[in-house]
Amino acid sequence: MPEFTKFVEDLKRTRDEIRLQIHLASKELQEEWAEIESRWSVFESKAELDKSAKDVNDAVKILGAELKEALTRVRKAL
Structure with a gap:
């Protein structure tokens, strides 16, 4: 889980x-x-739930990867 915690941080x-x-x-x-912020709320709530689980849910991983990609796009555009 430390790897996932670092990813979220x-x-x-x-x-x-x-x-x-x-x-x-x-x-x-x-x-x-605005779309990223909307998806962030979903991600954050699922990530909190998954902290106590042994394996990180694939859907949370996918959403996290999509958020990372979107944040990278916005950062480059700035």
């Missing part, structure tokens, strides 16, 4: 960094950010 840090810059972004990026 990295996503949180990236999200926080981008959130500080997003107010200067284009409308298109702001809309993508």
Whole structure:
């Protein structure tokens, strides 16, 4: 689980960094950010549930990977 915990912490840090810059972004990026924030809530709640499980649910891994990809896109666009 330490690997997954690090992954979640990295996503949180990236999200926080981008959130500080997003107010200067284009409308298109702001809309993508709104979608990421919506998905973040789902991810975070599932990640909390999975902390106590032995194996991380595949759906949470996929959602995490999608969030990481979306955060990378937004960071590059900034």
